Amino acid sequence: MGRSYVIGEYSEKYLKKLKAEERYGTTGILLGQVTLAKTYIVFAARTPLKDQAELPPENPNEMNASDIEWVSEHARQVARMLPGGILVLGVFLIRPSKMTKEEAHDIFRKLATAVEAAVAKERLWNFTEDETAERIVLQVYTDSKKMKVQAYDLHNPQTPIKLLECKSSSLTAPWQIVEATINVDVNIPVPVTAERQFDKESLKGLNNWAKQIMQCSYLINGQFKEPESLLGEGSKKKATAEVQFLTAPVMIIDGEVDALIEDCGSSVVVKGTVRCRAYLHGSKSKVKDAIQALKRDVLNTVFIRCQMVFEDQVLNKNVGSLFSRIACKVTCVIDERLELSQLSAVAN
Amino acid sequence: MALPPDTEYLLFRIKGGIGLEGFLSKIDEASIKTVFQEAFNELMSKINSNAFTLTGTNGSFYMWPKTHVSTKPSELQENASCKSILKYVTTEVSDLHQQDSMEQSSKVLLKIINLQIQFEMTRPQIVGRIVIQRRNTQTHYKLTLPVDVLVFANPEDPWGMLQDHFTDAVITQLASMSKCIQRYTKGKTVPIPQAYHFKLPNKPTLTTVIYPAGISDETLEPQRKELHAELGLTSVPYLRRPMAFNFPGEEVVSDYLLNVHEHLPLPDPEQFKIYLLSGSYEFHHCMQDNENDEGWGALYHCLQIIISWFKYQGYTAKPVPTLKELQEMLSNMNKDFAKVVMAEEWLKAEHLQAVLRHFKIINSLTEIRSKAEEPRELVPHFRHHGTPIVIWNKVIFSKPKAYILLGMAEDAKLNTRKVLTLSAMYTGPDEIPKIIEEAVGWKGKEFWDEMELFSLILPQRPMGV
Numbered sequence: 001m002g003r004s005y006v007i008g009e010y011s012e013k014y015l016k017k018l019k020a021e022e023r024y025g026t027t028g029i030l031l032g033q034v035t036l037a038k039t040y041i042v043f044a045a046r047t048p049l050k051d052q053a054e055l056p057p058e059n060p061n062e063m064n065a066s067d068i069e070w071v072s073e074h075a076r077q078v079a080r081m082l083p084g085g086i087l088v089l090g091v092f093l094i095r096p097s098k099m100t101k102e103e104a105h106d107i108f109r110k111l112a113t114a115v116e117a118a119v120a121k122e123r124l125w126n127f128t129e130d131e132t133a134e135r136i137v138l139q140v141y142t143d144s145k146k147m148k149v150q151a152y153d154l155h156n157p158q159t160p161i162k163l164l165e166c167k168s169s170s171l172t173a174p175w176q177i178v179e180a181t182i183n184v185d186v187n188i189p190v191p192v193t194a195e196r197q198f199d200k201e202s203l204k205g206l207n208n209w210a211k212q213i214m215q216c217s218y219l220i221n222g223q224f225k226e227p228e229s230l231l232g233e234g235s236k237k238k239a240t241a242e243v244q245f246l247t248a249p250v251m252i253i254d255g256e257v258d259a260l261i262e263d264c265g266s267s268v269v270v271k272g273t274v275r276c277r278a279y280l281h282g283s284k285s286k287v288k289d290a291i292q293a294l295k296r297d298v299l300n301t302v303f304i305r306c307q308m309v310f311e312d313q314v315l316n317k318n319v320g321s322l323f324s325r326i327a328c329k330v331t332c333v334i335d336e337r338l339e340l341s342q343l344s345a346v347a348n
Numbered sequence: 349m350a351l352p353p354d355t356e357y358l359l360f361r362i363k364g365g366i367g368l369e370g371f372l373s374k375i376d377e378a379s380i381k382t383v384f385q386e387a388f389n390e391l392m393s394k395i396n397s398n399a400f401t402l403t404g405t406n407g408s409f410y411m412w413p414k415t416h417v418s419t420k421p422s423e424l425q426e427n428a429s430c431k432s433i434l435k436y437v438t439t440e441v442s443d444l445h446q447q448d449s450m451e452q453s454s455k456v457l458l459k460i461i462n463l464q465i466q467f468e469m470t471r472p473q474i475v476g477r478i479v480i481q482r483r484n485t486q487t488h489y490k491l492t493l494p495v496d497v498l499v500f501a502n503p504e505d506p507w508g509m510l511q512d513h514f515t516d517a518v519i520t521q522l523a524s525m526s527k528c529i530q531r532y533t534k535g536k537t538v539p540i541p542q543a544y545h546f547k548l549p550n551k552p553t554l555t556t557v558i559y560p561a562g563i564s565d566e567t568l569e570p571q572r573k574e575l576h577a578e579l580g581l582t583s584v585p586y587l588r589r590p591m592a593f594n595f596p597g598e599e600v601v602s603d604y605l606l607n608v609h610e611h612l613p614l615p616d617p618e619q620f621k622i623y624l625l626s627g628s629y630e631f632h633h634c635m636q637d638n639e640n641d642e643g644w645g646a647l648y649h650c651l652q653i654i655i656s657w658f659k660y661q662g663y664t665a666k667p668v669p670t671l672k673e674l675q676e677m678l679s680n681m682n683k684d685f686a687k688v689v690m691a692e693e694w695l696k697a698e699h700l701q702a703v704l705r706h707f708k709i710i711n712s713l714t715e716i717r718s719k720a721e722e723p724r725e726l727v728p729h730f731r732h733h734g735t736p737i738v739i740w741n742k743v744i745f746s747k748p749k750a751y752i753l754l755g756m757a758e759d760a761k762l763n764t765r766k767v768l769t770l771s772a773m774y775t776g777p778d779e780i781p782k783i784i785e786e787a788v789g790w791k792g793k794e795f796w797d798e799m800e801l802f803s804l805i806l807p808q809r810p811m812g813v
Contacts, residue, residue: 181472183399187369189488217407217466223419224408246401246410246466250365252494257562259368259491259538261380267371267486272478302478309480 003134004038005149005164008171011044015092015140015147018046024096029075029115030089030138031082033281034131035289040281041138042171044092047074068110072118079119080304084178084278084297088119090136108137112152122307124210124299138166176231176280178220178290180243182298185271192265205268206306210299212247218291219244227288231280243294274301356457358430359442360510361595362402362497362518364465366391371486380538381530383489388526392519399471402463402514404437412468413511426508430501437461440596444547444554456552460595465495465518489538496543497521500553524558531571532560539563544592548579554593555579565589565662572813584734585813590662591627600660604630608783609768615757615790623727624755624768626734630656630668633787635775639671642775646750647695648674649772650738651703653752654807657736658709663810666707677703694748697803700738710808722765722796723804726756733809736770742801749773749799757790766790 011030018026028046032039050070075088082088091111112135127133133155139148151162188205220231220241231241278293368387372379394400396414403410411418418424424432440460497517501510525541532539539560546555557575559568565588572587585591600606608631614622632652634645641648648671656668669677679686681702688699697713704711714723729737740750755768767790774787 180470183469183471184478187371187488189371189486216469217403219410219419224410244468244470246403246468249464249466250367250492252365252492256492257540259489259540261372261375261487261489261536261538264371264486264488266482266484267488269371269481269483270478271481274478305478306480 003132003151003164005041005136005151005166006038006169006171007041007138007147007166008032008043008169010171011041012147012168014044015094015138018094019140019142024094024142026094027071027111028092029071029078030092030136031078031086032089033085033279034087034089035281035285039089039132039134039136040169040171041089041166042086044138045078047071068107068114071111072114075115076118076122079122080300082300084276084300085280085293088115090138091115092138092140094140095142108150109152112137113154116154122300122304123296124206124303125214125296171281173282176283176285176290177240177277178231178243178280178294179240179275179277180245180294180298181273181275182245182301183273184302186269186302188268188270189262189264190266190268192263206270206303210303213245213295213298215248216295217246217248219246220287220290225287227286227291229287230283231285231287231290232283241290243291245295245298268306270302270306274298276301356459356503358501358503359458359460360463360499360501360514361460362463362465362495362499362514364495365492366465366495368491368493369489371483371488373486375487375536377533377535380489380536381533384529384533384538385526388522388529392522394467395518395522396515399467399469400515400518401466401468403466405462405464406438409433409436410466411511413514416508416511424507426506428507429504430507430510431503432507433461434459437463442596444552463514491538491540493522493525494540494542495521495525496545496556498545498554498556521556521558528558528560532563544587544589546587546591547593548581548586550580557587559589564665569812576813581813583813584732585661585809587813588662590660600628602630604632604636604656605778605780605783606630606660608780609754609770609788611780611784612768612788612790615766619761620757620759620766622755622757623730624734625657625730625736627657628660629653629736630660631770631778631783631787632656632668633772633774636778637670641671641692642773644692644694645671646748646772647700647738647740650740650750650752651700653736653770653772654704654709654738655707658707658807661809664707664709674703677706694743697805700805704805704807710810712806712808714804714806716802716804722793725806726753726767727758729806730755733806735807735809737807738805739799739802741799742803746800754788764792766792767795769795 023046026046028044030041031043031045032041047070071091075091079088091108093108116135132153134151134153136152137150139150141148147166149164149166151164186206186209190205219225220243222242222244225233276294276297278290278297280290280293368384368391370383370387372383398412398415398417400414401410401412409419411424416426420436423435440462442458442460444456444458495518497514497520499510499513499517501513521543528541529538539562541558542561544557544559546557548555559571572585575581575587576583581587594600606628609624630653632649634642634649636649639645651674652668652671655664655666658664659666659668675689678699679689685699685702688695697715701711701713714725716723726737729735737753738750739753741748750772752770752772753767754770757766757768759765769789769791771787774783776782776786
């Protein structure tokens with residue numbers, strides 16, 4: 001459908017380096033931004049090796065379910081650190097020379113789907129209908145300089161896989177930034193019956209809050225701006241735009257007569273202030289896209305913190321102690337969001 | 349603030365649903381009341397801070413009453429007259445009829461500016477890490493307060509001062525809502541406080557009263573008595589909920605036309621003193637709703653009109669009965685009534701009074717047998733009770749007739765009187781022009797001559813406020 005993929009200098013260098021080190025079979029994740037027409041790949045990071053420090057299987061066909069899960073979990077942990085506007089786009093692979101085209105299509109699709117599913121668990125929001133569901137597997141060929149992108153439409157598994165060229169670009173032009181300081185004050189009643197499934201049921205209360213955030217009104221730099229107008233319009237400097245959010249009015253239900261007073265097993269109160277931020281590529285972003293990216297960052301920030309508190313309490317059945325080590329590492333940096341400037345600084 | 353007549357005033361209507369939510373550890377009545385009091389105190393401080401925002405209904409104008417900041421700072425400065433805001437908001441128009449002690453009517457035109465309450469969630473001064481707390485065995489409470497505050501302003505008032513009025517007015521209403529909850533909470537039931545605005549005779553602006561939802565007007569009589577004493581009102585009802593002022597777009601919806609007499613011009617107020625019924629009624633008449641009752645149904649419709657008046661004033665919660673329902677009601681009362689109903693005969697006084705008794709409407713019956721003379725009790729009736737009157741004639745040689753009387757006009761100098769009549773015998777369509785032509789009108793002496801020998805039923809307004 002005409003979506004083009006652009007890979008940034010940093011990521012290209014990184015991947016070429018891996019290829020030069022002959023790390024065939026290495027997989028990792030790709031991060032970047034999806035806009036209406038293009039997808040920008042900003043960062044690539046290889047998945048750390050499992051405990052035994054084995055080299056990854058040379059033939060990706062030999063990847064089994066636990067390998068796929070490993071990559072997905074890596075993606076999930078990284079997704080937690082991302083600022084607004086940046087997503088996990090998919091997976092990359094350093095192809096061994098022996099691999100044929102037809103092989104591993106299955107594995108690739110499974111990888112892309114598994115990664116997206118893992119990352120989606122961290123979200124309180126859903127993509128809208130007009131946002132693409134394409135995720136990619138980027139292949140680095142040993143015998144050519146080209147990098148090919150295989151794009152999978154995750155909503156329609158039947159659509160044919162597209163094999164696209166990946167254009168390179170330096171991607172060093174400054175990005176537009178929107179920021180806000182959000183006061184959070186959410187009361188979540190936890191029903192008595194839900195004591196067992198702690199995290200799923202308790203965090204449902206955040207869904208109402210999430211809906212309110214997505215519907216609230218906004219002001220940019222103290223002024224109202226139409227959603228379709230350009231973010232950069234009217235401002236001379238490319239400074240960070242400060243956003244204010246105002247709660248949407250609460251619906252008064254006709255016929256409601258008394259206050260609701262109900263028993264609950266326990267309650268969770270989330271209170272505090274967070275600083276949120278979103279990045280937008282180029283200078284032509286629309287106000288509505290900026291606001292959407294920033295609102296999603298608000299939801300991510302709060303949701304992820306809550307989840308991490310609960311993860312402490314729930315036994316992690318799937319991957320045992322190893323991941324809790326990795327999780328701990330991530331927890332330490334959770335309050336410092338990954339700065340895009342850090343990414344582009346590395347690129348330069 | 350006295351409003352000179354025929355002036356235009358600004359009325360700011362500040363509305364919004366504010367959620368109160370939290371947890372209780374004990375659920376006895378006293379603990380519930382304490383928790384709600386604390387919640388209200390917290391909310392009132394929030395209003396008195398820069399979290400409190402107002403926005404125009406078209407969504408592009410925002411203001412912070414506490415800090416006097418807005419999205420149009422250069423145009424709306426402290427000393428600008430508040431009418432400058434009209435450029436940035438949409439307005440509706442309404443009017444308030446004024447009746448001063450001389451019973452002169454005058455109108456005050458209102459430009460209504462609707463403002464929405466919103467809260468800002470992005471205040472940088474409040475800094476703190478996210479704290480996630482988990483507490484055990486609790487009760488969760490949630491309530492949406494339907495805030496509805498009125499602030500009247502002269503268009504020349506300074507904008508800076510007006511913003512402070514907004515904050516004060518909202519805090520005052522929240523304090524009243526809190527009092528309402530403290531007064532009417534019983535056990536675990538916490539009623540939602542609701543705002544009603546009333547037009548009172550001795551005040552130029554509207555008065556707002558907070559009543560608890562779900563509690564009947566009867567039960568609220570003690571509160572109304574207190575308010576009457578506070579506001580210096582006589583013991584005629586003014587503050588019953590159905591009597592609240594209707595803003596544009598909030599008019600009462602009914603399948604029947606209401607208050608059709610209001611489309612008639614009044615007799616010259618310079619010449620006549622006018623006494624009209626108070627409140628609202630529905631116009632019921634013959635051949636409505638596909639009923640084929642021309643010639644015999646008029647008195648049934650008079651009953652419907654009376655009952656509708658009591659319904660609109662909140663004295664009865666029962667719906668206005670249809671013609672068939674009235675017939676059934678009478679048939680079920682006794683066999684003789686049933687015969688009258690079956691024969692589609694013109695009703696008599698006993699039938700009318702039986703139905704009114706069923707609806708607990710006390711009334712007095714006057715049967716005048718002597719030669720037609722204008723009854724003297726009409727003017728005092730309209731002044732004291734303000735209810736519509738049924739009048740029908742004794743059928744001897746002439747056709748039966750039935751009317752509803754809605755008011756009197758007296759010219760003391762010339763000693764002439766007019767009566768406002770509404771014909772329940774009207775068989776035309778429910779269209780105002782036709783109705784004005786044929787069904788409703790001010791009539792003089794000719795009406796009494798026409799009626800010859802007649803009877804009257806005067807419904808009494810229940811005692812108390």
